[in-house]
Structure formats: structure tokens, C-alpha cells
Amino acid sequence: MDDTICAISTAMGVGGISIIRISGDHAIPLVDKIFVGKDLTECASHTINYGHIVFEGQTIDEVLVSIMRAPRTYTAEDVVEINLHGGIATTNKVLEILLRIGCRLAEPGEFTKRAFLNGRIDLVKAEAVGEIINADNENARNLSINSLTGKLSDLIRSLKSRIVEIEAKIEVNVDYPEYEDIEDMTNEKVIDELVSVRDDVCKMLDESKTGKMITDGIRVALIGRPNVGKSSILNALLEEEKAIVTNIAGTTRDIVEGEMLLSGVKLKFIDTAGIRKTDDVVESIGVTKSLAQIEEADLVILVLSNSEELSDDEKEILTRLEDKKHIVFVNKNDLTRKMNISSKDVVYGNTVSIDGLDSLKEKIVEMFSIGDLPNRDFTYISNARQESLMKKVYEAIVRAIRGLGNSVPVDIVTLDLKDARILLGELLGEVYDDELIDTLFSNFCLGK
Numbered sequence: 001m002d003d004t005i006c007a008i009s010t011a012m013g014v015g016g017i018s019i020i021r022i023s024g025d026h027a028i029p030l031v032d033k034i035f036v037g038k039d040l041t042e043c044a045s046h047t048i049n050y051g052h053i054v055f056e057g058q059t060i061d062e063v064l065v066s067i068m069r070a071p072r073t074y075t076a077e078d079v080v081e082i083n084l085h086g087g088i089a090t091t092n093k094v095l096e097i098l099l100r101i102g103c104r105l106a107e108p109g110e111f112t113k114r115a116f117l118n119g120r121i122d123l124v125k126a127e128a129v130g131e132i133i134n135a136d137n138e139n140a141r142n143l144s145i146n147s148l149t150g151k152l153s154d155l156i157r158s159l160k161s162r163i164v165e166i167e168a169k170i171e172v173n174v175d176y177p178e179y180e181d182i183e184d185m186t187n188e189k190v191i192d193e194l195v196s197v198r199d200d201v202c203k204m205l206d207e208s209k210t211g212k213m214i215t216d217g218i219r220v221a222l223i224g225r226p227n228v229g230k231s232s233i234l235n236a237l238l239e240e241e242k243a244i245v246t247n248i249a250g251t252t253r254d255i256v257e258g259e260m261l262l263s264g265v266k267l268k269f270i271d272t273a274g275i276r277k278t279d280d281v282v283e284s285i286g287v288t289k290s291l292a293q294i295e296e297a298d299l300v301i302l303v304l305s306n307s308e309e310l311s312d313d314e315k316e317i318l319t320r321l322e323d324k325k326h327i328v329f330v331n332k333n334d335l336t337r338k339m340n341i342s343s344k345d346v347v348y349g350n351t352v353s354i355d356g357l358d359s360l361k362e363k364i365v366e367m368f369s370i371g372d373l374p375n376r377d378f379t380y381i382s383n384a385r386q387e388s389l390m391k392k393v394y395e396a397i398v399r400a401i402r403g404l405g406n407s408v409p410v411d412i413v414t415l416d417l418k419d420a421r422i423l424l425g426e427l428l429g430e431v432y433d434d435e436l437i438d439t440l441f442s443n444f445c446l447g448k
């Protein structure tokens with residue numbers, strides 16, 4: 001934290017500009033050593049200054065230098081941003097000079113890590129920075145912005161405040177039972193308040209599924225016998241020749257993946273090997289992988305052939321799918337019908353006239369309630385760390401409610417409430433493990 005760090009903050013390559021960011025107590029005087037134009041140490045905060053980078057008598061580039069003085073900066077330290085002409089050679093040369101005159105190359109995510117450690121942002125907002133950089137669709141961007149602007153943090157703090165208030169009332173009743181003007185916190189009253197908190201936590205956990213869907217997308221596995229048209233469906237949906245298609249059964253022997261956006265949500269399609277009993281070692285491995293996808297996928301599309309009767313293998317797959325989100329796509333409806341199947345989630349179509357694929361997309365939109373996403377506020381838990389901690393909060397509150405229902409002394413219940421409060425603090429980063437923080441920020445890009 002005492003080092004002055006620097007890194008390239010724009011993508012490497014040819015462009016209009018590139019930016020090198022420097023942060024730390026010596027950021028301004030260090031850059032002033034190689035800047036010719038004006039004395040940067042005398043410049044007002046939040047100003048842009050024209051000049052040149054000059055080192056050992058050689059002019060490196062014509063630049064604009066932004067000066068931002070602590071604490072009103074991204075890291076809450078002095079920050080300098082050098083705006084260079086875009087180009088790999090010039091950018092790397094200026095970075096090399098900065099390292100030679102006393103800066104240290106920043107670790108991935110170190111600027112955001114300093115913003116967190118210096119108290120400018122909490123951990124939820126810090127995670128949102130990484131998420132907004134990686135957002136690849138409008139819904140993911142909206143979700144990240146809501147976290148970045150503090151809406152999710154405010155919800156978590158509100159839950160924590162309610163638990164603290166319940167704890168305080170209990171403590172007053174235990175420590176000062178003789179006072180008549182304080183509210184008598186009976187088990188029933190505490191249970192009522194905790195049930196309200198529990199329900200709000202439960203709602204956040206339920207909505208976290210939507211958050212994960214927005215950030216991670218929906219994993220969709222195309223399952224079926226050989227030669228029913230899974231690869232053709234994949235190619236038609238993606239509108240590209242992603243998978244090899246032939247009339248030879250067993251052409252697809254390994255998993256083929258592709259992505260598309262559907263109403264602003266990413267669908268990750270997995271085309272699998274045809275499921276059948278086989279003595280071919282390679283094909284057998286592919287079949288095993290296909291069956292594994294049934295468990296791993298968020299949605300399974302079972303592809304059947306309209307021109308063939310339902311086989312025993314397909315009946316077995318349908319049984320496995322009973323408790324799984326799935327759609328049955330009866331392909332080749334342009335051929336004579338032999339397939340008889342009754343299910344509410346059946347779509348008929350073919351990949352010759354591209355019939356039924358729009359109906360398939362509409363079924364996915366309906367199944368995952370994608371259509372009403374624009375009307376939501378996008379204040380969701382969106383990653384595994386947050387979800388895991390919130391589940392523990394829920395469990396602690398449930399333990400407290402159960403204990404009160406079993407006439408456990410109310411002061412003992414405060415131990416569970418304390419656990420819930422600490423966990424919410426951990427969510428916000430008020431309590432943290434150094435190794436966890438290092439790992440979290442190491443996933444950020446360099447220069448952020």
C-alpha cells in the first residue's frame with residue numbers, strides 16, 4: 001500500500017488513445033519528472049494538462065495528463081492518468097520509463113483493491129467493478145450498475161441494521177428487566193421480527209437465480225439419439241456452421257458449444273454426442289459426457305425425430321428429465337409422423353424450413369421469465385460468494401426462530417443473530433480474510 005503503482009488501463013493494440021494509470025503518494029511528483037509542459041506538483045486537482053513525456057532528452061509522446069488528488073479519486077490516493085496516442089510501442093515505452101523512475105507494476109485489480117482497503121467502496125461495489133467490465137449484454141450491465149451505485153449494499157445494510165436493532169432490544173430486556181418504559185421483547189415478538197427478516201433474505205436468495213442467469217447465462221444441453229438433428233438445430237439457432245452435420249449416425253462424438261443472446265440473456269448451447277449403446281470406445285466416452293450434461297445444464301432440450309417411434313432409450317431419458325427443466329423438440333416435422341408424445345413442453349419443427357425454432361425460443365423465454373426482465377430493478381445477488389454468505393445468514397436466522405419456538409432463552413438466541421450480523425458484514429467486506437481478498441481481486445484485469 002506504500003508503493004506507487006502503475007499499469008496500462010486500456011486494451012493493448014492500435015487505437016486513438018491509450019491510458020496509463022498511476023496511484024500512490026508519489027504519483028504526481030514521479031510523473032512530473034518526465035513531463036514537460038508545466039509543474040504538475042502545482043496543478044489543481046481534477047485538471048487535464050497538455051505537454052510531452054520526455055526521458056533522457058528524448059521526446060516519447062505528446063500527452064494529456066489528468067491530475068486527481070486524494071481523497072476524491074478512484075483509489076482515494078493521488079492518481080495520475082497519462083493519455084497517450086494509442087499504440088503498443090509508445091504505451092510500453094512510457095510504462096517502462098515509469099517503472100525505471102520508481103513506480104511498481106500494479107497487480108491485477110490492485111487499483112480497485114486499494115479503493116476497497118482505503119474505504120472508498122465496499123466489497124459488493126468492488127465486485128461490481130469487475131462484473132461491469134465483463135458484462136457482455138445490457139441486462140448484465142444494468143445488474144452491475146445497480147450494485148456499483150450501492151443499491152445492493154443498501155439492501156444488505158438494511159438487513160444488518162434490523163438484526164442489530166433486534167439484538168439491542170433483547171440485550172436491554174436482559175440487562176435492565178426492572179425498567180418499565182422499555183418494550184418487553186417476548187419470544188413471540190422476536191419471532192415476528194425475525195420472520196420478516198428471514199422472508200426478505202429468502203426473497204434475495206430466490207432472486208439470486210435471476211442474477212446468476214443474467215451474469216452467467218443459461219446453459220442449454222441438446223440431448224438425443226444419433227442423427228435426430230441436434231447439430232443442425234445448433235447451427236440454425238446460432239446462424240453459423242458451428243457443428244459438423246452429416247447423415248452418418250454418431251458424427252458428433254464430443255461436446256460442441258456455441259452462444260447466442262435471447263432477449264438480452266446469453267444462452268450457452270451444448271451440442272452433445274448422440275445417446276445410444278455402442279462398442280466404439282471414443283463414441284462411448286461422448287455418450288457418457290452427454291448424460292453428464294443432463295445434470296449440469298440449466299435447461300435440457302431433448303431432440304426427437306418425428307419420423308421415428310419413441311425408443312426405450314428416449315423413454316429412459318424422459319424419466320430422468322421429470323424433475324429437470326426441459327423442452328422436447330420433435331424435429332423433422334416435414335417427414336411422415338410416427339412420433340407420439342404428450343407433454344406441455346413439446347415444440348415441433350425442422351431445420352430445412354427453419355420451422356419451430358421461433359417457438360422453441362419463445363418457450364425458453366417463457367420458462368425462464370426472460371420477457372419481463374426489463375421491468376425489474378436488477379438489485380440482485382450475482383455471484384457465488386454473495387450467495388454462499390446469504391445462505392448462511394438465512395440458516396442463522398432460521399436457527400434463531402427455531403430456538404425461540406422451542407423456548408430457548410432469548411439471550412442465547414442472540415448468538416445466532418450475532419452470526420447473521422457478522423456474515424452480513426463479511427458480505428460488505430467489513431470483515432474479510434486477506435487470502436480471499438487477494439484471490440478476488442486477482443481475477444480483475446490489469447490496470448483496474
